[in-house]
Amino acid sequence: MxxxxxxxxxxxxxxxxxxxxxxxxxxxxxxxxxxxxxxxxxxxxxxxxxxxxxxxxxxxxxxxxxxxxxxxxxxxxxxxxxxxxxxxxxxxxxxxxxxxxxxxxGAGWPMDEIANKRILAIGGGCGLAPLVSVVNQLIEHQNYTQLSLIYGARSRQTQMLNPERERWQHIIPVYNTIEEGGVNGGDNEYMGTPSDILPTVLDSFGELPEIVLLAGPEAMMYSLAEYLVAYGISDHTIYLSIERRMHCAVGTCGHCYMESKYACTDGPTFRWDQLPKN
Ligand SMILES: Cc1cc2nc3c(=O)[nH]c(=O)nc-3n(C[C@H](O)[C@H](O)[C@H](O)COP(=O)(O)OP(=O)(O)OC[C@H]3O[C@@H](n4cnc5c(N)ncnc54)[C@H](O)[C@@H]3O)c2cc1C
Ligand code: FES
The missing domain is CATH 2.40.30.10 (Translation factors)
Incomplete structure (x- = not known):
């Protein structure tokens, strides 16, 4: 009970x-x-x-x-x-x-898997929220060999977590993308979406990222995950944070059912190869 x-x-x-x-x-x-x-x-x-x-x-x-x-x-x-x-x-x-x-x-980010690796985190809009504590924790404990963040928002007015991103950009590469309104000439702001900047960021890694963390609109995460797999990154190393309508949050009401899984107890973080895709 x-x-x-x-x-x-x-x-x-x-x-x-x-x-x-x-x-x-x-x-x-x-x-x-x-x-x-x-x-x-x-x-x-x-x-x-x-x-x-x-x-x-x-x-x-x-x-x-x-x-x-x-x-x-x-x-x-x-x-x-x-x-x-x-x-x-x-x-x-x-x-x-x-x-x-x-x-x-729910299931959190798999910190044991993530630690001491080359990590790419990508967040879109309010979806950056579930990545904040993982980025902070990695930075605080310095347990990564490489860590970069891409953050996509529609415009500068809709960007969120401004204090966090400003603090992080002094420590790790942060790539902010916006689709409207023009960039400010700063060297970490780019016109477009996370998909547009992704090839540049992957190049900057030298060797491919060993872990990718995705959070944000589902369409954005799915297209990024497909691109990354086509690029040669294993689907076993890509993790997503999924949102579904929830009631009980403990796996009993069925509101968040996804094929054979419940977003509330099996998720909200899923490995790309284990995520029910419908
Ligand atoms: C695991 C998880 C983590 C979340 N984290 C955050 C967070 O950090 N910050 C944040 O602002 N929101 C987050 N959300 C989304 C948030 O729970 C919803 O926006 C919530 O419904 C807001 O409640 P409300 O009563 O104000 O709006 P509602 O009256 O419930 O809904 C408003 C609108 O949002 C739609 N909606 C509601 N829930 C969802 C959902 N899960 N997915 C897609 N559409 C939905 C409804 O259909 C409606 O159109 C999260 C959701 C989940 C499942
Ligand atoms: S919210 Fe009730 S089963 Fe997931």
Missing amino acids: HNLTPSAVQLVDFYDDGEHTRHFHFRLLEEPEITTHEHHAKWRHTQTGQFFMLSVPTFGEAPFSFTEVPDENGYFRALIRRMGAVTSELFELEAGQILGARGPF
């Missing part, structure tokens, strides 16, 4: 970060009646790439990636785009409000 009772979380603060998008800072609260010691230990062991269900009382629940997994004091972050009922209400709230959260859920 799964415990579907949310833990209490406080909305600590937030800032706007891109069009209709905010970076939220939350804190898990100690509530002895509903938040057991075991429960807190589970949150503290969240893996990068996992997700949580945020509930806004009377408006419902929705899944979100961690941009920063819970620390020992229960603080964590998520980048959230205003979409429908839950997120619109969230954007009306003030700091200090108490909400609910269930999790952490």
Whole structure:
């Protein structure tokens, strides 16, 4: 039997970060009646790439990636785009409000596989969110031999995670692509999409990347994965973060069913060769 009772979380603060998008800072609260010691230990062991269900009382629940997994004091972050009922209400709230959260859920990025390799990460739009904690963790522990990031957005106004990308570009190569509005002449901004810059980035690796991490719109990820396989990169080394409509997040309701797999428990990260393609 799964415990579907949310833990209490406080909305600590937030800032706007891109069009209709905010970076939220939350804190898990100690509530002895509903938040057991075991429960807190589970949150503290969240893996990068996992997700949580945020509930806004009377408006419902929705899944979100961690941009920063819970620390020992229960603080964590998520980048959230205003979409429908839950997120619109969230954007009306003030700091200090108490909400609910269930999790952490799903399969995170396979850090043991990823570590100490030549890694290429590609994110599109709000889809960069699930890559934030993995890029931060790799940079912090310096456990990569090469690491590059491509980030695609429609325009400069719609770019997200600006503070993170600005910080990273002093440490690793970051290639920002935009489709509209003209580039600023900076040497890491390019007109087009991640697909357009990809051959240049692959050339810059010298030897092919050993791991590729993809997150963003599904059409973008699928076409990039197909291109990479055709380029000679093994489908066993390409990982994607998939989004599906979710209800329970624990593999019982069937909302996120994909052929033989559940996006909530088998995913949201999948290896390209193991991902049900329909
Ligand atoms: C594992 C996972 C991680 C996610 N991480 C993030 C994140 O870090 N940041 C973020 O902003 N969003 C993320 N999402 C998407 C987010 O959960 C949805 O946008 C959510 O539905 C918003 O809730 P809402 O009530 O505001 O909108 P709703 O009223 O539920 O929906 C608004 C619109 O979005 C569509 N929609 C809802 N859910 C999905 C979905 N999963 N896939 C495609 N279309 C959908 C609906 O059909 C509708 O058109 C994630 C989703 C999953 C499954
Ligand atoms: S969300 Fe219920 S089975 Fe995945």
